[in-house]
Amino acid sequence: MRNALSFGQLVRRAVVVVTALTWLLMIATFPRSLNGLGMPLTLCLVALDVVLGALTGWLAFARSASLDERQAALRDRTYRAAFRLVLLSVLVMILALFIGSIVDSYTGIHSQPQPQPVLGARWIVALLELLIALPTAVIAWLQPEPVDGNPMTARGGRRALPWVPMLAVPALAALWLLAVGTLPVRASTTRDDSLHDFSMSNATCGHFSGSQEAGYGFGAQVRLDVEACWDGKHAFAFREDPMTDLTRCEVPAGTADFARVSGLTCTERTDANGTMFYTVRAKIESGLTSTVTRDVVMELVVTRDGRVLAFG
Amino acid sequence: MTNRLDRVSTLTIQRVTAALVILIVAFWFLAGIWFFEFSSLYLVFIIVTILVVRSVPVQPGVWLGRRPVRRGLVGVITLALVLGSLSPYGPNGVGAVPFLSLILALCFILLGRATKRVASAPDAMVDEREESLRNRAHRIAYMIFAALAAGTILVAYVATADSRAWLDNSLKFGTPFITFFLLLFFLPAMVLAWLEPDRPSSELAPRLPATRGARLAMSMVAVALLLPIALTLALPFAPLRTTMKIVAEPEQTTAAMSCKYFEARTRAGFGYGAVIPISAEACWDGHKAFENWGLNQSDCHSFGSEGTIGSTITCSRTTDADGTLHFLYRVRLRSAILPFVFKDVAMTLILARDGRVVAFP
Numbered sequence: 221m222r223n224a225l226s227f228g229q230l231v232r233r234a235v236v237v238v239t240a241l242t243w244l245l246m247i248a249t250f251p252r253s254l255n256g257l258g259m260p261l262t263l264c265l266v267a268l269d270v271v272l273g274a275l276t277g278w279l280a281f282a283r284s285a286s287l288d289e290r291q292a293a294l295r296d297r298t299y300r301a302a303f304r305l306v307l308l309s310v311l312v313m314i315l316a317l318f319i320g321s322i323v324d325s326y327t328g329i330h331s332q333p334q335p336q337p338v339l340g341a342r343w344i345v346a347l348l349e350l351l352i353a354l355p356t357a358v359i360a361w362l363q364p365e366p367v368d369g370n371p372m373t374a375r376g377g378r379r380a381l382p383w384v385p386m387l388a389v390p391a392l393a394a395l396w397l398l399a400v401g402t403l404p405v406r407a408s409t410t411r412d413d414s415l416h417d418f419s420m421s422n423a424t425c426g427h428f429s430g431s432q433e434a435g436y437g438f439g440a441q442v443r444l445d446v447e448a449c450w451d452g453k454h455a456f457a458f459r460e461d462p463m464t465d466l467t468r469c470e471v472p473a474g475t476a477d478f479a480r481v482s483g484l485t486c487t488e489r490t491d492a493n494g495t496m497f498y499t500v501r502a503k504i505e506s507g508l509t510s511t512v513t514r515d516v517v518m519e520l521v522v523t524r525d526g527r528v529l530a531f532g
Numbered sequence: 533m534t535n536r537l538d539r540v541s542t543l544t545i546q547r548v549t550a551a552l553v554i555l556i557v558a559f560w561f562l563a564g565i566w567f568f569e570f571s572s573l574y575l576v577f578i579i580v581t582i583l584v585v586r587s588v589p590v591q592p593g594v595w596l597g598r599r600p601v602r603r604g605l606v607g608v609i610t611l612a613l614v615l616g617s618l619s620p621y622g623p624n625g626v627g628a629v630p631f632l633s634l635i636l637a638l639c640f641i642l643l644g645r646a647t648k649r650v651a652s653a654p655d656a657m658v659d660e661r662e663e664s665l666r667n668r669a670h671r672i673a674y675m676i677f678a679a680l681a682a683g684t685i686l687v688a689y690v691a692t693a694d695s696r697a698w699l700d701n702s703l704k705f706g707t708p709f710i711t712f713f714l715l716l717f718f719l720p721a722m723v724l725a726w727l728e729p730d731r732p733s734s735e736l737a738p739r740l741p742a743t744r745g746a747r748l749a750m751s752m753v754a755v756a757l758l759l760p761i762a763l764t765l766a767l768p769f770a771p772l773r774t775t776m777k778i779v780a781e782p783e784q785t786t787a788a789m790s791c792k793y794f795e796a797r798t799r800a801g802f803g804y805g806a807v808i809p810i811s812a813e814a815c816w817d818g819h820k821a822f823e824n825w826g827l828n829q830s831d832c833h834s835f836g837s838e839g840t841i842g843s844t845i846t847c848s849r850t851t852d853a854d855g856t857l858h859f860l861y862r863v864r865l866r867s868a869i870l871p872f873v874f875k876d877v878a879m880t881l882i883l884a885r886d887g888r889v890v891a892f893p
Contacts, residue, residue, distance in 0.1 A: 293667070296664070296668050296670065296671045299671035299674045300666065300720075301545070302674060303673065303674050303716075304546070304549065305545060306677075308549045311552040312552065314556055315559070339685075339703055344686065344689050347681070347682070348686065351677070408693045436690050437690055437696065
């Protein structure tokens with residue numbers, strides 16, 4: 221026969237369930253892009269972790285010397301369950317990746333000219349959440365009664381401040397806004413003339429891929445993907461089927477989870493000499509406040525004889 | 533409390549984990565692992581071997597009962613994992629990975645013996661001291677794992693574009709990804725082997741009797757370890773098996789020109805080897821023979837490579853003065869396990885200007 225759960229235990233379990241659901245949303249195959257929701261979800265996870273930590277007296281992180289024998293035994297046993305849960309959760313993440321790749325193969329995303337990242341920022345956050353918070357969540361779920369004595373304050377009789385770590389939430393938000401708003405945009409460019417074995421009669425082609433990223437992986441990325449061709453008379457961006465086109469103007473899944481990309485435009489212009497000017501413009505906006513934005517411009521200039529005058 | 537923990541930690545989690553592993557392996561097969569015929573069978577054999585080995589009780593014996601020996605074993609495993617993670621793997625080379633894999637397989641068998649598989653044993657199989665020690669080992673292992681995994685992944689993701697590319701490549705079933713999983717499975721046992729004190733001589737259990745199960749397990753381990761080496765050594769001596777077909781292409785044929793479709797597949801090696809293909813269409817018009825498609829540099833590639841790395845020696849297409857088309861694709865299949873073992877395979881198509889097939893394949 222099962223005992224009824226105490227109110228405290230119900231609260232702790234409710235918080236664990238909300239944390240688990242938030243984590244699942246983070247790794248979920250759908251939506252394919254969080255479109256700026258990644259940071260609010262991350263802050264939500266951190267806040268829930270702090271709540272769980274405070275409700276469990278931060279037992280998972282307490283020094284062994286500050287615990288009595290029963291607490292130490294419970295904590296060690298919890299870590300064993302948590303170790304297995306990490307394995308289980310990682311398998312769930314891999315399964316979600318598999319499902320995502322299958323969905324992509326049916327929607328044509330797999331044929332994008334630039335390879336998609338296996339791990340986006342949402343996966344990194346989900347993995348860190350697992351590794352850091354899982355033992356605390358297990359303790360919160362299993363602990364039948366309120367933890368006797370806060371291990372952080374058991375010594376010396378000091379009054380604990382178990383909620384102080386909640387300051388991490390605004391601190392993390394401020395740090396992230398600073399990173400997205402002020403740190404230099406990271407740019408990369410690659411040219412691969414043999415990509416996709418593409419060739420065209422009477423013209424030479426090359427594939428140009430570039431990206432500019434704000435927030436060092438935890439923001440958004442704007443991409444340039446152009447299959448540029450030139451035939452001695454003029455240069456142009458080759459386009460064919462929108463699903464398999466090597467020239468793309470879009471925000472691929474996994475590149476704008478933590479910040480939004482808005483106003484994406486790709487323009488192509490050819491001057492009188494046959495030189496092609498291909499320009500990508502977009503605005504990266506933080507998902508937290510509309511005041512932190514970055515304007516991104518990327519340009520590719522190719523002459524009619526294939527010389528690259530500007531790229532990046 | 534204990535019952536709830538038991539239920540959560542040994543029953544539900546293990547079953548759900550097993551179900552997920554089956555599901556992922558099923559996805560893996562669906563995604564194309566069926567293409568690797570021998571590797572699939574070998575993987576199944578390894579899984580069965582693990583199950584059989586785990587069903588046999590073990591005692592550490594005199595040597596593995598000693599702490600310095602166990603710590604040495606943990607050191608060797610750590611070194612092999614580090615070297616394996618740093619070794620290149622994939623189409624550009626396999627480094628020392630296959631050799632390290634064999635070393636690791638042996639070490640993990642010894643590790644299970646040294647710790648009596650206490651780390652993963654059901655609660656009913658361990659006494660109070662072992663229970664306490666393995667819980668402590670799991671806590672320490674968790675902290676080591678969390679620090680290693682979180683630190684590596686976060687730094688690699690944020691640092692540079694190159695480090696992020698390394699992380700991405702690692703996760704496409706590269707060696708760091710395999711190390712990640714090996715640590716998830718074996719790190720608690722490694723910590724346990726490191727922590728456990730010397731066994732007093734009074735505790736050194738006598739060698740267990742060689743039961744039928746123990747003999748079977750030993751035999752399966754021997755086969756699992758020796759089979760890849762035996763199949764590798766057979767690579768240069770295994771006869772080449774070729775299938776081919778030549779089909780007329782009436783749709784391409786006109787009054788002035790005729791075409792044929794040429795397909796050949798040569799399989800080298802038993803188990804560990806590769807398939808070298810030609811799949812092309814060639815035509816002739818009385819003056820010369822020429823390629824329509826399928827005889828280019830991009831067509832010179834082997835497939836179905838298992839335990840071997842193929843490198844192209846020659847890939848050439850020429851038309852001589854008589855108008856005869858010559859296509860030659862020579863590939864060297866080098867063993868991934870013993871790099872000094874290799875086999876050269878040549879595929880040829882010589883087509884005269886009047887459509888006569890001089891040589892194929």
